[in-house]
Amino acid sequence: MFKSGFLHARFTSLGLLLLLSGLLAACGGDNPTATPPPVPTPAPAASATTSSNGSKDNSAEIIVTLTEFSIAPKVINANAGHLKFKLVNAGQIPHNFGVMVNGTNKKSPNINSGDTAIFELDLTSGTYDTICDLPTHKDQGMFGTIVVK
Numbered sequence: 001m002f003k004s005g006f007l008h009a010r011f012t013s014l015g016l017l018l019l020l021s022g023l024l025a026a027c028g029g030d031n032p033t034a035t036p037p038p039v040p041t042p043a044p045a046a047s048a049t050t051s052s053n054g055s056k057d058n059s060a061e062i063i064v065t066l067t068e069f070s071i072a073p074k075v076i077n078a079n080a081g082h083l084k085f086k087l088v089n090a091g092q093i094p095h096n097f098g099v100m101v102n103g104t105n106k107k108s109p110n111i112n113s114g115d116t117a118i119f120e121l122d123l124t125s126g127t128y129d130t131i132c133d134l135p136t137h138k139d140q141g142m143f144g145t146i147v148v149k
Contacts, residue, residue, distance in 0.1 A: 061086040061118070064130075066095035066111065069140035071130055076146045078123070083146075085119040087111055095137065099146060100129040107133060123148045 061084050065072045068091045087097050089111040097119055098107030108119040125148050132142035 060084075063088065064097055065090050066097060066132060066142070067091040068093065069132075069137055069142045071097065071132065071142050071144045074144045076130070076144065078146065078148055080123060080125050080148050082120065082122050087117045087119055089113055089115055094134065095132045095142065096134060098131050098133050099123070100131065105131070105133055110134070125149055 062076055062078065063086045064076070065088045067089075085097065085108075087108055089095050092113050094110040094112050096108050096110045098105040099121060100106075101121075101123070106121050108117055111117045123146065128146040128148065130144040130146055131138045
């Protein structure tokens with residue numbers, strides 16, 4: 001026959017193991033019902049808003065986000081005429097937004113981290129390069145294109 005102390009210790013150990021198993025099961029591991037974090041999607045090419053008759057309305061602001069080291073969207077589509085850009089610096093350092101027009105950089109002032117600015121200019125049909133002209137920013141990826149029809 002077993003001694004009562006041995007049985008007591010054995011049942012106590014078994015009880016602790018069951019308790020720990022239950023706690024571990026409740027606290028973690030792979031939970032198939034958990035919602036996975038959202039996956040970011042790349043920004044589509046921006047364009048002026050389209051009216052109900054299919055023509056583009058350049059009165060809308062075109063939102064451009066500046067970060068280290070990109071301009072998003074990379075390609076902006078718009079109709080010829082007056083364009084209004086809302087520039088958002090979502091980066092940690094200052095940036096600007098420039099459009100190369102006939103070899104001249106028409107650019108915004110520098111925009112500090114977290115700030116926004118409005119930048120307006122008139123463009124005729126064509127393809128224009130966009131850049132941040134602060135030192136090394138273009139070389140690190142801060143460039144894009146505006147396609148004007």
